[in-house]
Amino acid sequence: MTVPARLPLLGLVGGVVAALLAVVAAAAFSGAALPSALLDPGAVVRWGLPVATVLVELTASVALGALVLAAFVLPRGGGRSGSDGRAWPSTMLVASVAAGAWAVLSLVHLVLTYGSISGTPLSSPSFGSELGLFVTQVSLGRTLLGITMIAAVSCALALLVTTPVGALGSALVVSAALAMQAATGHTVGSTNHELAISSLFLHLAGAAVWIGGLGALALVARRLGRDLAPTVARYSSIAAWCFVAVAVSGAVNGAIRLGGLDGVTSRYGLLLVAKVVLFAVLGGLGWAHRRLVVRRLHEVAAGPAGARQASAGVPGVFWRLVAVELAVMGAVSGVAAALGSSAPPIPQEPPTDPTPAELVTGHALPPAPTAELWLTSFRWDLVPALGCLAALVVYLRWVRRLRARGDQWPVLRTASLVVGVVIFAWTTSGGAAVYGHVLFSAHMIQHMTLVMIVPVFIALSAPVTLAARALPSRTDGSRGPREWLLGLVHSRWAGFFANPVVAAVNFAGSMIVFYYTDLFSLALTTYLGHLLMIAHFTLAGYLFVNALVGVDPGPTRPSHALRLLLLFATMAFHAFFGVALVSSETLLVPDWFGLLGRPWGPPALEDQQIGGAITWGIGELPMLFLAIAVAISWTRDDERTARRRDRAADRDGDAELEAYNEMLAARAGTTEQPRRG
Template sequence: MLRLTRVLGPAALLLFAIAALVAGLTFGGGAAPQLLQDPGAVVRWGLPVSKLFVNLGAAAMIGALILSCFALSPKQPEFNAALDVAAAGAAVFTVAAAFTGFFTYLSVTGATLSLDAQFGASLSQFLTQIELGQAWLITTLVGAAVTVLCFAVRNHTLLVFVTVLAVAALIPMAQQGHAAGTAGHNAAVTSLGLHIAAAAAWLGGLITVVLLRDKLDRRLTTVLARYSTVALIAFLVLTISGVATSILQLGSFENLLSDYGVILLAKVAALIVLGFFGVIQRTFFIERMQRAGAAASATAANGVRWFWGFVVAELAFMGIASGLAVALARTPKPVTPGAELTTTRTPAELLSGEMLPPELTFSRYFTEWNIDLIWLLACAFGIFFYLAGVWRLTKRGDSWPIYRTVLWIAGMIALFYVSSGGVAVYGKFLFSTHMLAHMALTMAIPVLLVPGAPVTLAMRAIRPRKDGSRGPREWILLAVHSRFASIIANPIVAAVLFAGSLWVFYFSPLFSWATTDHIGHQWMTVHFLITGYLFVQSLIGIDPVPYRLPYPFRLLLLLGTMAFHAFFGLAIMTGTGLLLADWYGATGRSWGLDALADQQMGGGIAWSVGEIPTLALAITVAIQWSRSDAKETKRSDRNADRTHEAELNAYNENLARIAERDNAGR
């Protein structure tokens, strides 16, 4: 049976996925004939089947790459085998994406397959000029690039970038499907993207472990434990993003009784069973195999036989969830009563996909929310893993200053608020509020996060790997000691990035991209946060960096950078041309200041609000300078006590010799 696992596992996954897909499409009417321009049964069934293979190929591609980066050692034969699995998954993903794009064209246009030039020209126009066709063309091209890179790249470090590219291939998929035309479009795109990526990591990792079973041998338990951690994180992300997506799609509780709702409930049931499988796997099988030690090899022990049978069943339920997910995407969404009567959209909805919020008051900064799931999860995991590190240090008897923990948690909470609270809600429509968020991301939040010393905590709390693989500790060390890090962490470079990016961002097309595009907005948040973090780290950081300026020069750098920052604020405040007029001047907002006056107020915020973090930084640098001098004085005193004032005595003797020479020369 053990030798059949590599066949039974993928076979169970595929068979149950297709069966669930057929059942879901039949029940929900996702493959029913269309009333107008029906493309035919081949297209109606071929499109969801090809999407299913897109998802399964993405899972094998991403799961195998993640295991290669974080669980496997390049010194072992399973490393190259995992990359072969990733390459095969990427190839399936690429071919299936190409078929999906083709079937999508036939479904949307109702065209009949033909070999004439007109059909080819129409297909080419769809793939290169229509957004939906462009999405599948990009997906196919990125998949092809990942396929080649999985064969060509064997460097452990470069594989991280290949993994990032593989995950990026899912972005065009997240920007369509369920999310298209949905109220709260950005939230729907984020939820769907996280859902797809988490499912791929969870499913693909298990497929890879099954296919590599014979090569893992005695390292099986170690790899399983590492995969279990990835699977747990993926399950949490999958659950939270799934809940968010379901709320957006259903609209009301009554819609659970619709065809869409029933299929959704079936998918939820499959995920609950998978969660139960994960708990059993983590708390029973892996622990039992770890206790058994060498006896729990991949070729012996009755408990291991049960484990692999358990894995086959788990893959079967993963297939059910995967098939239902694709069927759900093809099932018409339920319509909330009364929603079909709304036929007009406001300018704010047309621009941003969101309703214009009510008139801004101070209290609404704290009562209006638009949760960004990416930053909610990032902040929650940031707090959890930080506290886990502190707990591990405390458990073994080491100390960690409480103020660092308090500041880190405060910084994470502040980051969550800026990305999801009233500042984020009104920042889409008010330049002044957008600038307030910018100042918080670049100055206030880093002042809280940097003293938390997360890198130092990670180095002390995370156990090092000894088998040649790279865990979080090894990747953090590699990143901190890389040549790129040494360049951007240089105080002068960090200051230039901090201040110079203001001008580049606001007076280039980057501002428009970050405002009008959801991906651009996420990039903007990451960029401002990182540049601010690097600048503050160069001034008051505790974590190790290649070079630090002496304290007097740190103060000079701070004052010079903030003067440049204030000059930028004055330029905005005195400007008479409206930045991004086709956005801030076209939202239909009838309350508050007009767009130009609001922009000028934003310049005032950039000029004035930064003074508080600047003062905090200056005080912190002065305190660190004072403590450094005090430590140097104590060190000198201890050295003098140990050497019985040897340095002072030598100095006095040298002065005496000089005096004797002077007296002899008279």
């Protein structure tokens, strides 16, 4: 069956229309567009803001989705697959056009946002001058202006880049704008500040890749030809992960904003229920997309007519499902935009009479720590928690894939990964995270666990080795997980930082750089700084441990003697750092630890000195374990060398020893002087 060429565009238009109808209906139902009793900005602002919001989100989604397709999914031609790669440049053009529309709409959104929060009509004579103050003096205005500038930059980047690496870099730039947008949501003023920002970012990014990826795929599908089936299958895998991210983050956001079951009966709660229902429908369509359409595309592509049938027959099924899915996605986006313009039943405002701890950290002060509270206290850090879940699922799937084809993977390596992930989850969301926010000593427990204990288990689980064996390779010029991983492992940057000497210097020296500069303060006061701290020290620990006793590939490992030397030098440095903290009379980040008003525990400076002792004490135990492991490895290496020489001697009659004796005899003969008669 022949599909009209205009159907992809009609499908996208249908999705946009569904989004606009949904946002108008939801705004009318919630009362978000009703005139204000005090300062009314006018009907244009009241109705235009939710409409502009949904259009901004849709265009940003298409830009990000297209870049993700170019980085991870689409063939680029060449290789053994016979792919011509025609869809790749078209996708970058789609990303550029979408980013350009996003930039224009973001500017409109900025203007309408100021009119809404100030209650000033667009026709007011002072609107322009006040808007200038808004974008230069007010944090929200600067953020919205920054998003607009990022959209404009993304438009230019998408036209300039020509490789998957460039597409990934451009996607990260777009993601930065989504992170900025997450900081302007309903819940940023609540006491669950970090959880609100992380959940909203995951929600925005997951939905953007899912919706925008499908929209971009619909626009370039006709250029894929025989590559349509593998491309749709790859996108479906990404969409499944996006579904999980959106579902989990949406549940967290809903719980924060509703505050309990009583909030479900409010207008906001009913809109949220409608969004959940539409999202469930969307998930069902995605499942059908994977089970039905992908299977049929593969069947037809494998048939005798191959590419001709794939471009003329089966895509009719694909287009129909895409059109329905885009319409539902548009409706979900419209309801979400209306929710963003509506007041939740629980006011997301800071406490009216905050404690010193709430003023400084944004959280209520936890009770005095006990052994039980260290084990049972929990404050979800959503990004690391979902990262732990993803690591477990992916690792176990890789092990299952190896066993399905008859290969074996050591059980102890799998157990090591599970233990490392569980410890990491507790360190980032458990007692160490709860008390590490208010006690320097607890923070050092968290830090030393991340940098010295978790990496040992992760390195012994050999995740890179497992991935290289389990992940399929691609032959159509695209970059899948295996290509990205091996490209990173064999890159110059990875080779430099994985060098044993560099890894040791980074492992030890970054502690000085972090704690004696403003980086420590940024990690305490900003969520991004907190995430970067976790990522850096965990990765630094992994590179160091892998250079000593790891299994994963890396630069040529030094001799066992040099490994022990590096290890003992690092141990000495940790001891020096701990002693420096113990003897210090200056409080690190005094405007944080010194202003919490704790009624329990030691004074801040004394607690910092305790943290120094913990650094010294905790640091020595993993180092001792690594030293023992290196020594055992050295012994086993010598034993393997001796056995190899014995086997060689048995095969050739100890020819090596005979040759050595002959060499000594020849040297003795040349040095002996003849006697004179």
